[in-house]
Amino acid sequence: MMMGPMATTTGEYRAASTTLQVCTSKHDATHTGDGTTLTPKQEVSVHDVTQAVRDAVIASGVRDGSCHLLAKHTTVGLTLNESEARLERDYEKWLLGLAPNEPNRYEHNDLDKRPERPSDLEAIQRNWVNKGLGTVEEFMALEPINAHAHLLTSLLGSSLSIPVIDGELAIGQWQSVLMVELDGPRNRTLACSIHGIGD
Amino acid sequence: MMMGPMATTTGEYRAASTTLQVCTSKHDATHTGDGTTLTPKQEVSVHDVTQAVRDAVIASGVRDGSCHLLAKHTTVGLTLNESEARLERDYEKWLLGLAPNEPNRYEHNDLDKRPERPSDLEAIQRNWVNKGLGTVEEFMALEPINAHAHLLTSLLGSSLSIPVIDGELAIGQWQSVLMVELDGPRNRTLACSIHGIGD
Amino acid sequence: MMMGPMATTTGEYRAASTTLQVCTSKHDATHTGDGTTLTPKQEVSVHDVTQAVRDAVIASGVRDGSCHLLAKHTTVGLTLNESEARLERDYEKWLLGLAPNEPNRYEHNDLDKRPERPSDLEAIQRNWVNKGLGTVEEFMALEPINAHAHLLTSLLGSSLSIPVIDGELAIGQWQSVLMVELDGPRNRTLACSIHGIGD
Secondary structure, eight states: OEEOOOEEEEOOEEEEEEEEEEEOOSOGGGSOSSSTTOOOOOEEEEEEOHHHHHHHHHHHTEEEEEEEEEEOSSSEEEEEEOOOHHHHHHHHHHHHHHSOOOGGGOGGGOGGGOSOSHHHHHHHHHHTGGGTSOOHHHHHHHOOOOHHHHHHHHHHOSEEEEEEETTEEOOOTTOEEEEEEEEESOEEEEEEEEEEEEO | OEEOOOEEEEOOEEEEEEEEEEEOOSOGGGSOSSSTTOOOOOEEEEEEOHHHHHHHHHHHTEEEEEEEEEEOSSSEEEEEEOOOHHHHHHHHHHHHHHSOOOGGGOGGGOGGGOSOSHHHHHHHHHHTGGGTSOOHHHHHHHOOOOHHHHHHHHHHOSEEEEEEETTEEOOOTTOEEEEEEEEESOEEEEEEEEEEEEO | OEEOOOEEEEOOEEEEEEEEEEEOOSOGGGSOSSSSSOOOOOEEEEEEOHHHHHHHHHHHTEEEEEEEEEEOSSSEEEEEEOOOHHHHHHHHHHHHHHSOOOGGGOGGGOGGGOSOSHHHHHHHHHHTGGGTSOOHHHHHHHOOOOHHHHHHHHHHOSEEEEEEETTEEOOOTTOEEEEEEEEESOEEEEEEEEEEEEO
């Protein structure tokens, strides 16, 4: 094991943040792009978002620091790996082997038994009813059968931290930032915050 | 893919840190709460610690930056997902399906063959013997049969980084910070450090 | 749930970065150490790199902040867990149970069908042909049959963020920083960046 030279920089700290929007439809033409017509149907798909993250780092003006990504959803994973068409299909098949999309395997999919505890009801009221989006019953009627997608999100993780060195993501040449949609198609949002010393 | 506006702030950097203590007994009444009477028996349980993390962010005075959580244990995972009673049971069942609690499957569980190499013995001496807690034999007699819990910790990961924007955790409305106990019940500690620009 | 006292420090921010080099051969004597003679043959091995990370934190002069590690490869995982000989073998067996090294299971391993899409070809041109390393055909002839190693990298994750408090990694006494080689032996590089308030 060997440590390379240590580069140390001091200077004014800056914190920058933005969002990245990604539509995960495999068939862009079939939806309007405004998110209103997309119905999640448990499609799995892999999306290379590296260039968008690189653009965000440049726009942030951070030269030395770190970039933090977080998918603001419970059925989207983030991972670093190779962007290659055949490997993407391997991911899809492998993931669904580890948590099969078989609705009867999972308690979360028994919609008629939810909300089960007071805090589960409160979450629906806070995120749905109190925003004027409808009743609890209307919420449950729209709820996808996607427990396996929640589980796989935790297998992949939904956040990433990447060092920024000399204004660039310090990733390997074969690494891409991959967003793994586990219950698509949907319009998804990544929080992206970049901290460090500016140009 | 679309990038939203970039918000950039500069100012004095601050680093704040604290610990969060979580008792993972499912039956609080059966133990004293001081940690001395808890015996790990490989219970899996999911704990929503979001509010404690939010409180820590407020107490830190950091407005724009990042929050880093790390479970200081080898059998506790951290993940972002929905806090819902039935999904929590799905997690428990699914995880134990991927690494079953079958003692004979794992070499780590053969206590009579440990410590195997010099560095394994040194770790017990450093963390146990040299602290006056007892002999190596006494340590091994207390060691739980929990290899599967170690493995599942690595599947989930035991650290999380969350952007802090405008004084709030930048997580989605359905996301909670979930601590997954994999060898409970125990008293657990999360390191929580929050960095960025203050109020 | 209980929050401990909050320690807050302000001061000049510094960003430090370095690389850690790790050779993952199980039989050091059989290779020259310069990377040129290592042929990946899908060996799985666990490497405790904690001391190297601790050394990097000290060399960085950061007292309060965070340490970010990233394995710059698509077949190397990073995880926090116990460094124990028998558990390491449990990891190896368990991981290969979740994504078996059976070449025919994975599309990525059909080398004769790659590159499949234009962006796959462009990546080979950028990372190989344009660097004068050879032709696309020569690249494919060297490509290992390692789809399972890519998948397992995403299960473990290839980056870690660890709080640095009072100049030390805020990890538990039984936690080590483990680098999990999934397609060894190779010479591997970890990006290590450390940010915060200096001494």
